[in-house]
Amino acid sequence: MARLFVRNSDPSGQRRARPAWSRLPSPRALFLLWLPAALIAAAILLPILYLIIRASSGGISAWVHILRPSTLAVLGRTALLGVSVTGLSVALALPLAWLTQRTDLPGHKLWALITPLPLVVPSYVGAYLFASALGPRGLLQGWLEQPFGITRLPDLYGFPGSLLVLTLLNYPFVLLSLRAALQRMDPALEEAARSLGQSAWGTFWKITFPQLRPAMTAGGLLVLLYVLRDFGAVSVMRYNTFTRVIYVQYQNSFDRSAAAALSILLVALSLVVLLAEMRWRGRSTHHNAARTPKKSKRLPLGAWRWPALIFCGLIIGLALLLPAGILLYWLARGLGSGEQIVSLWQASRNSIVASTMAALLAVAASLPVVILDVRRPSRGSRVLERISYLAFALPGIVVALALVFFGANFAPWIYQTLPMLGLAYLILFLPQAIGAVRTSMLQAHPSMEEAARSLGKSPPEVFRRITLPLVRPGIAAAAALVFLSTMKELPVTLILAPIGFKTLATSVWSSVSEAFFAQAAAPALLLIVASSLPMAILVSRESSPG
Amino acid sequence: MFHNFPKFTLLLVAVLLLVACAPAVNPVADPQADPEPGLVADPAPEEETYSGGDVASETGTLVIYSGRSESLVGPIIQQFAEVSGIDVQVRYGSTSEMAAALLEEGANSPADVFFAQDPGGLGAVEAAGLLAELPEDILSKVDAFYASPNGRWVGISGRARVVVYNTERLQVSDLPDDLMGFTDTSWSGRLGIAPGNGSFQTMVTGMRQLWGEDETRAWLQAIADNNPTYYENNTSIVAAVAAGEVDAGLVNHYYLYRFLAEEGENFPARNHYLADGGPGSLLMVAGAGRLANGENEANALRFLNFLLSPVAQQYFASQTYEYPLVEGVATSSLLIPLTELNPPQIALGSLADLQGTVTLLQEVGMLP
Numbered sequence: 001m002a003r004l005f006v007r008n009s010d011p012s013g014q015r016r017a018r019p020a021w022s023r024l025p026s027p028r029a030l031f032l033l034w035l036p037a038a039l040i041a042a043a044i045l046l047p048i049l050y051l052i053i054r055a056s057s058g059g060i061s062a063w064v065h066i067l068r069p070s071t072l073a074v075l076g077r078t079a080l081l082g083v084s085v086t087g088l089s090v091a092l093a094l095p096l097a098w099l100t101q102r103t104d105l106p107g108h109k110l111w112a113l114i115t116p117l118p119l120v121v122p123s124y125v126g127a128y129l130f131a132s133a134l135g136p137r138g139l140l141q142g143w144l145e146q147p148f149g150i151t152r153l154p155d156l157y158g159f160p161g162s163l164l165v166l167t168l169l170n171y172p173f174v175l176l177s178l179r180a181a182l183q184r185m186d187p188a189l190e191e192a193a194r195s196l197g198q199s200a201w202g203t204f205w206k207i208t209f210p211q212l213r214p215a216m217t218a219g220g221l222l223v224l225l226y227v228l229r230d231f232g233a234v235s236v237m238r239y240n241t242f243t244r245v246i247y248v249q250y251q252n253s254f255d256r257s258a259a260a261a262l263s264i265l266l267v268a269l270s271l272v273v274l275l276a277e278m279r280w281r282g283r284s285t286h287h288n289a290a291r292t293p294k295k296s297k298r299l300p301l302g303a304w305r306w307p308a309l310i311f312c313g314l315i316i317g318l319a320l321l322l323p324a325g326i327l328l329y330w331l332a333r334g335l336g337s338g339e340q341i342v343s344l345w346q347a348s349r350n351s352i353v354a355s356t357m358a359a360l361l362a363v364a365a366s367l368p369v370v371i372l373d374v375r376r377p378s379r380g381s382r383v384l385e386r387i388s389y390l391a392f393a394l395p396g397i398v399v400a401l402a403l404v405f406f407g408a409n410f411a412p413w414i415y416q417t418l419p420m421l422g423l424a425y426l427i428l429f430l431p432q433a434i435g436a437v438r439t440s441m442l443q444a445h446p447s448m449e450e451a452a453r454s455l456g457k458s459p460p461e462v463f464r465r466i467t468l469p470l471v472r473p474g475i476a477a478a479a480a481l482v483f484l485s486t487m488k489e490l491p492v493t494l495i496l497a498p499i500g501f502k503t504l505a506t507s508v509w510s511s512v513s514e515a516f517f518a519q520a521a522a523p524a525l526l527l528i529v530a531s532s533l534p535m536a537i538l539v540s541r542e543s544s545p546g
Numbered sequence: 547m548f549h550n551f552p553k554f555t556l557l558l559v560a561v562l563l564l565v566a567c568a569p570a571v572n573p574v575a576d577p578q579a580d581p582e583p584g585l586v587a588d589p590a591p592e593e594e595t596y597s598g599g600d601v602a603s604e605t606g607t608l609v610i611y612s613g614r615s616e617s618l619v620g621p622i623i624q625q626f627a628e629v630s631g632i633d634v635q636v637r638y639g640s641t642s643e644m645a646a647a648l649l650e651e652g653a654n655s656p657a658d659v660f661f662a663q664d665p666g667g668l669g670a671v672e673a674a675g676l677l678a679e680l681p682e683d684i685l686s687k688v689d690a691f692y693a694s695p696n697g698r699w700v701g702i703s704g705r706a707r708v709v710v711y712n713t714e715r716l717q718v719s720d721l722p723d724d725l726m727g728f729t730d731t732s733w734s735g736r737l738g739i740a741p742g743n744g745s746f747q748t749m750v751t752g753m754r755q756l757w758g759e760d761e762t763r764a765w766l767q768a769i770a771d772n773n774p775t776y777y778e779n780n781t782s783i784v785a786a787v788a789a790g791e792v793d794a795g796l797v798n799h800y801y802l803y804r805f806l807a808e809e810g811e812n813f814p815a816r817n818h819y820l821a822d823g824g825p826g827s828l829l830m831v832a833g834a835g836r837l838a839n840g841e842n843e844a845n846a847l848r849f850l851n852f853l854l855s856p857v858a859q860q861y862f863a864s865q866t867y868e869y870p871l872v873e874g875v876a877t878s879s880l881l882i883p884l885t886e887l888n889p890p891q892i893a894l895g896s897l898a899d900l901q902g903t904v905t906l907l908q909e910v911g912m913l914p
Binding site for chain 2: 070074128131132135136137138157235236238240244245248250251255256330333334337339397400401404405408409412415416491494495499500502506510511512513514515516517518519
């Protein structure tokens with residue numbers, strides 16, 4: 001036990017301060033925390049179990065098939081893309097989070113609202129739009145041809161295009177985690193540093209940055225694992241990652257055992273990432289807010305606000321306005337030539353129902369896992385937390401087929417119902433909720449919970465009145481992340497939703513794949529608009545007096 | 547602030563309930579009794595006019611897994627639902643996703659009909675023993691070439707392989723007369739293909755039948771050596787050809803007409819038919835089969851009959867610009883007639899096995 005404590009991330013005395021009672025799981029804790037956490041872990045392991053069944057049904061040939069030299073090359077390419085996208089996403093998200101949360105950037109509320117929105121653009125559609133705008137003979141080249149005589153832009157396809165698209169659509173993973181952390185960070189330290197003569201820059205690097213590390217790591221992990229499972233962007237940009245190879249198996253030869261064997265490799269790869277991340281964050285420090293931090297004053301940017309605005313403008317211009325602009329153009333062109341746009345009321349409603357359900361489920365499920373991991377650390381609770389990430393790198397089609405297999409054959413009464421879809425979303429998106437909530441939970445010092453306990457409050461009451469409010473920013477960020485990801489989710493929704501359950505994302509896909517551009521534009525734009533509503537609620541909560 | 551959190555949650559829950567319980571319907575709670583087919587396929591606003599609650603319960607239901615996009619087949623399925631009074635439920639996805647789902651579901655699948663974009667998906671499901679033999683009156687409606695050799699699925703509409711070319715850069719006379727022409731070094735870096743796409747692979751499968759393995763491999767290798775640009779699908783190729791990213795591409799004929807509808811007649815790309823009777827002008831079919839374990843056999847057969855009726859065949863000819871497969875239905879005036887197209891005489895059922903083709907494409911480096 002002692003060794004575990006030393007290795008644990010928390011050097012702050014949290015552990016020593018803890019009274020003995022909390023180390024032993026009470027029957028109540030067992031029932032309220034361990035039981036739900038174990039059920040959740042079991043659900044996460046379903047796809048893994050499915051993969052083992054499938055891969056072994058193909059016998060040795062499935063494995064022979066993947067043990068080709070080209071598999072190794074694909075592995076290298078995938079790792080390169082994952083690491084690059086993650087690094088670049090952090091590099092974009094860090095200044096964005098700080099500018100919108102901590103400075104007097106003009107219109108910071110609006111920026112806070114729109115900067116996470118690129119997350120909602122489905123990667124297939126995003127990539128298609130980027131290719132048509134920035135491709136060798138795309139929109140941009142068209143504008144440059146007359147004045148500058150440029151007839152062809154450098155090739156976007158392959159690594160550069162994949163890097164660009166995946167970064168611009170996924171940096172919000174890091175951004176939202178960082179923002180939640182910034183909200184709960186006690187500004188007293190920063191103010192002390194400033195009063196001791198540190199420059200704003202020095203304060204950021206020496207005080208703020210180290211405190212943000214857990215949030216950055218949590219967000220970065222989500223980006224990295226997402227890149228492993230993305231199919232849309234890499235297929236349009238023609239970069240052969242692991243997931244693309246898995247899809248080739250499904251798409252073309254219907255060879256499910258080879259696809260399963262490849263997927264197992266992908267799980268192994270994500271296991272390596274997860275262990276590495278655990279070591280990395282284990283060494284990191286975090287600072288507990290022993291009280292609710294007071295609202296920090298926004299740093300005046302002065303003349304720096306112009307480059308800051310240009311920076312934010314560039315990112316949003318590329319990640320949101322460019323795709324939205326092309327969509328609007330498609331829509332206008334379609335309407336102009338008399339095309340009828342079908343009603344999207346039902347699809348919008350379904351999207352919102354599904355995404356809200358997923359957000360509530362994921363947040364609820366993340367709480368026992370996070371509380372166990374942070375407040376009752378043990379080997380068991382840590383294993384639980386890591387297990388919840390295991391399925392996150394799996395392509396949606398694999399998770400979907402796993403649930404088809406178990407649902408159709410063993411639980412037909414729930415198969416293709418809304419609860420089944422919810423379970424699939426939970427498996428896909430739980431890590432996003434855990435990452436954000438965990439970061440907030442780490443920032444909240446347990447001394448307040450302990451004080452409440454010692455005043456005779458029951459654990460559920462302490463949870464409701466102390467813990468929950470303390471981790472509110474994390475919960476809000478978690479809900480936002482899961483909501484936005486579900487809005488654009490495709491393969492699982494197509495295969496597992498109740499029959500006829502159309503969402504905005506499935507409407508976009510069905511049209512764009514057959515070149516019905518005007519028909520695709522309307523739901524895609526609605527997807528962005530509908531997603532901005534919950535973001536607006538979130539942002540207005542963020543800025544309400546703390 | 548402590549009080550805000552519960553409010554926020556309450557708000558979310560309230561929104562969820564509100565939306566979920568809105569009057570029009572709950573698709574999940576009771577799909578059987580739901581009188582509104584609009585849930586299933588509602589591209590047309592007229593959905594309200596049809597309320598066959600009672601009719602539906604008399605005529606039963608039909609569950610379709612469609613690998614063809616809703617934008618292509620939604621309207622005709624809707625029409626079937628209206629005419630027949632059957633409660634039709636459709637799951638849309640890609641052909642490969644739907645096939646994989648059917649294979650996982652096995653005997654427990656809720657599906658009655660599988661409507662697929664290409665013979666590959668149907669072949670995989672047929673090989674797993676999940677398709678029922680179709681009655682002769684359905685099979686006899688189309689040429690035997692366009693159905694499964696075992697009579698377990700039937701072709702519904704056809705798409706021709708064509709060369710799409712950029713009209714600003716090329717004249718028809720600049721284009722080769724057969725696929726071999728593209729292996730010439732003058733075509734280096736100018737051709738777009740989609741090796742990951744089912745249609746391209748079906749063409750290669752046809753090529754293996756017509757030319758044999760060795761000659762097919764040689765052609766693929768020569769094309770691969772000629773620096774082609776690889777695209778994800780036909781849509782991307784047509785767009786890239788018009789933009790001038792590449793001069794020409796190998797695609798199915800009907801994507802061009804979608805672009806012309808969206809972008810107008812000035813769209814700088816057109817189709818060129820390689821009418822040499824080789825694999826370059828292969829006619830591929832979208833087809834459908836009945837799941838042997840489906841509960842609604844009669845409705846499934848009624849639907850397949852409907853797809854091969856003059857009304858539906860006319861729909862495919864005029865709305866999706868495909869080739870009708872039933873005799874007596876006119877091909878769109880935009881297309882060259884089937885007789886001029888001169889497609890090679892290959893039984894499409896034999897094109898269902900894609901495994902060899904995929905291996906070949908991997909060998910020459912066209913697929914990962």
